[in-house]
Amino acid sequence: MYQTVLDAEAGGGSAALRDLHLSAYRFMLQARLLDEKLASLYRAGKIHGGVFLSRGQEALSVSIGVSLRKTDVFSPLIRDSAGRLAFGESILDALQTCLGSALGPMRGRDGNVHRGRPRDGYLAMISHLGAMISVVNGTLFARRFKGITDAVGATCIGDGGTATGAFHEALNQAAVEKLPLVLVVANNQYAYSTPNDREFACADLADRAVGYGVTPHSVDGTDLSACLEVMGRAVAQARAGGGPQLVVASLLRLCGHGEHDDAGYIDPRIKNSPLGRDCLKVAEDILLSRHWADASELASWRNEAVRAIETTVARVQREPAPDPFAEQWTAVAGTDLRETHEELGV
Amino acid sequence: MSITYLEAIREAQAVALRDDPRVFIYGQDVGAFGGAFKATKNLAKEFPGRVFDAPISEDAMVGLAVGAAIEGLRPIIEMQFADFSTAGFNQIVNQAATLFWRTNVPCSLTVRLPFGGTSGSGPFHSQSLETIYAHYPGLIVMTPATVEDAYSMLIAAVAIDDPVIFCEHKFLYYHLKAEALPSEALPIGKARIAREGRDLTIVAYSAMVHEALAAAAELAPEGWQIEVVDLRTVKPLDTDTVMASVARTGRLLCVGEAWPWGGVTAEVIARVASEGFGLLDVPPQRLNAKDTPIPYHPNLWAAHRPTARAIAAAARKMLRL
Numbered sequence: 164m165y166q167t168v169l170d171a172e173a174g175g176g177s178a179a180l181r182d183l184h185l186s187a188y189r190f191m192l193q194a195r196l197l198d199e200k201l202a203s204l205y206r207a208g209k210i211h212g213g214v215f216l217s218r219g220q221e222a223l224s225v226s227i228g229v230s231l232r233k234t235d236v237f238s239p240l241i242r243d244s245a246g247r248l249a250f251g252e253s254i255l256d257a258l259q260t261c262l263g264s265a266l267g268p269m270r271g272r273d274g275n276v277h278r279g280r281p282r283d284g285y286l287a288m289i290s291h292l293g294a295m296i297s298v299v300n301g302t303l304f305a306r307r308f309k310g311i312t313d314a315v316g317a318t319c320i321g322d323g324g325t326a327t328g329a330f331h332e333a334l335n336q337a338a339v340e341k342l343p344l345v346l347v348v349a350n351n352q353y354a355y356s357t358p359n360d361r362e363f364a365c366a367d368l369a370d371r372a373v374g375y376g377v378t379p380h381s382v383d384g385t386d387l388s389a390c391l392e393v394m395g396r397a398v399a400q401a402r403a404g405g406g407p408q409l410v411v412a413s414l415l416r417l418c419g420h421g422e423h424d425d426a427g428y429i430d431p432r433i434k435n436s437p438l439g440r441d442c443l444k445v446a447e448d449i450l451l452s453r454h455w456a457d458a459s460e461l462a463s464w465r466n467e468a469v470r471a472i473e474t475t476v477a478r479v480q481r482e483p484a485p486d487p488f489a490e491q492w493t494a495v496a497g498t499d500l501r502e503t504h505e506e507l508g509v
Numbered sequence: 510m511s512i513t514y515l516e517a518i519r520e521a522q523a524v525a526l527r528d529d530p531r532v533f534i535y536g537q538d539v540g541a542f543g544g545a546f547k548a549t550k551n552l553a554k555e556f557p558g559r560v561f562d563a564p565i566s567e568d569a570m571v572g573l574a575v576g577a578a579i580e581g582l583r584p585i586i587e588m589q590f591a592d593f594s595t596a597g598f599n600q601i602v603n604q605a606a607t608l609f610w611r612t613n614v615p616c617s618l619t620v621r622l623p624f625g626g627t628s629g630s631g632p633f634h635s636q637s638l639e640t641i642y643a644h645y646p647g648l649i650v651m652t653p654a655t656v657e658d659a660y661s662m663l664i665a666a667v668a669i670d671d672p673v674i675f676c677e678h679k680f681l682y683y684h685l686k687a688e689a690l691p692s693e694a695l696p697i698g699k700a701r702i703a704r705e706g707r708d709l710t711i712v713a714y715s716a717m718v719h720e721a722l723a724a725a726a727e728l729a730p731e732g733w734q735i736e737v738v739d740l741r742t743v744k745p746l747d748t749d750t751v752m753a754s755v756a757r758t759g760r761l762l763c764v765g766e767a768w769p770w771g772g773v774t775a776e777v778i779a780r781v782a783s784e785g786f787g788l789l790d791v792p793p794q795r796l797n798a799k800d801t802p803i804p805y806h807p808n809l810w811a812a813h814r815p816t817a818r819a820i821a822a823a824a825r826k827m828l829r830l
Binding site: 268269272273277279280281282286287289290291294295296297298299300301302303304305306308309328329332333335336339493494495496497499500501502503504 | 533558563564566568569570571572573574575576577578579580581582584599600603604606607608609610611612614615616646647648649669670671696697698744745746748749780784
């Protein structure tokens with residue numbers, strides 16, 4: 164079950180497939196290295212608030228990013244560093260947000276994983292789980308309303324988030340409207356610290372798709388090749404008018420919920436099972452065994468990514484922090500609709 | 510010919526659909542059926558592909574509207590009753606209300622809330638929720654009291670770049686009539702002097718404006734000239750007009766149909782007390798619904814919310830001081 168689906172092709176594969184793997188791997192690597200940098204900045208006290216890493220979920224996430232077009236919609240969740248980069252987010256946007264630069268897309272108003280550029284189809288998540296799914300539905304509904312029929316929208320959630328009412332309402336809504344939604348569930352076995360058996364009672368989360376009239380897909384989330392194949396198929400089916408697709412991936416989060424969490428609750432038996440494989444290592448093995456890359460190329464890509472991250476960190480650390488005296492303290496867009504009353508400043 | 514408050518709301522949506530191709534309506538039973546109150550009657554037929562029935566999913570309804578707004582459309586969401594908007598509360602206050610501030614992308618959508626008490630409607634079809642929405646930064650909260658305002662303010666709501674909570678009072682739907690629809694209106698955010706007076710200011714909004722006007726009429730033969738200020742929007746709140754009125758009268762009574770703890774009436778009094786304390790001749794007072802769920806039986810309901818008689822009684826006490 165955990166063999167890559169491509170092994171069956173016995174060393175073959177087209178150049179396009181190789182290039183897809185190489186591109187995906189390099190985004191995974193960038194994401195992992197970016198995560199490691201964020202963790203060290205956090206430990207050094209350079210980051211305000213939380214840091215949430217994607218370790219162990221890069222293969223699944225990147226497969227979404229590389230399967231989408233830049234004109235599609237992507238609403239990532241907490242562990243989608245790789246998918247974000249693959250969809251087109253710059254390392255600069257990521258670091259400006261995490262380090263609270265006034266020049267970043269969130270201008271210090273929100274941080275860490277709460278970043279995006281909605282005008283570019285790249286939505287900025289709120290913390291309430293399941294809430295982004297219907298928003299993606301809305302973008303797809305709007306595009307169809309405007310006569311754009313070839314767009315796909317993808318969004319992610321964890322096993323824990325599938326228990327929310329918002330998840331149910333939105334998936335049902337997508338099915339009723341036959342929207343080209345790809346909803347990706349990363350079943351990383353724990354909702355924060357709560358194991359699957361305290362979250363849901365069905366045998367497999369993918370079974371839920373049938374109840375909604377949605378197409379199910381299951382995939383080994385530690386296997387890049389499997390993720391690329393399944394996600395590519397789900398996105399293609401959605402784009403071809405097949406309606407919403409529910410992709411459920413099995414994997415394990417190889418870190419705490421955030422960097423404040425030592426993840427001591429994770430059962431060692433799961434860690435030592437195939438679910439506990441490091442998807443980045445699995446991806447490297449695929450590239451090496453298929454002779455799509457050699458060790459020196461892997462090393463040079465790593466050095467290149469580290470340089471890009473270090474250069475960007477140095478740049479962002481020189482950028483100004485938001486200035487409370489220059490801040491526009493209003494949440495409404497209409498300048499004539501702002502409250503004129505002000506409480507006494509202190 | 511006359512037009513009701515409800516018909517004005519329907520006409521305003523027809524105008525919005527006709528004038529702006531980005532507008533669509535989404536809500537439960539709003540399509541061929543025309544809505545639970547018929548506020549979208551015939552709109553699905555007149556504007557094909559622009560009016561959509563939604564599943565009973567208030568959360569997803571608002572979420573879809575936010576996504577559509579991100580894409581530049583201008584959705585109108587009909588909540589069947591304001592009470593049920595709490596099932597979509599998260600999307601309104603955390604998604605729609607924060608979008609512009611977080612991302613610089615305006616979130617132009619209108620959520621229509623048929624609200625307020627009508628006899629026999631009980632605890633879950635009668636609520637006034639303007640306070641909880643006004644509490645959240647990023648939302649505009651409208652509470653039209655007249656047929657003219659219901660019409661012009663709803664057209665304005667759709668054109669505004671911010672999420673608007675449009676509180677339309679069910680008690681006014683059929684009772685309130687006007688001869689014609691207006692061609693111009695006060696700007697959004699400006700209160701209106703509904704009746705001029707010099708002895709006491711009653712600040713009210715939505716259906717309570719009419720109770721206040723009736724109270725003012727009741728007090729006139731006793732020699733009292735009561736000024737009634739119709740807030741029109743509770744957020745933004747036109748503190749200037751309220752303050753100017755209190756400067757004329759020296760007495761302030763705030764009336765709201767919502768529950769007493771916190772709320773619009775408390776906000777108005779807090780602002781006048783902090784900025785215009787010297788204008789007040791007597792302590793400002795407020796009158797709200799009782800602090801219980803809204804009762805079903807007409808006898809209880811009539812005593813639960815402020816009425817003209819209760820307002821007049823409160824005003825008399827203040828005038829004697």
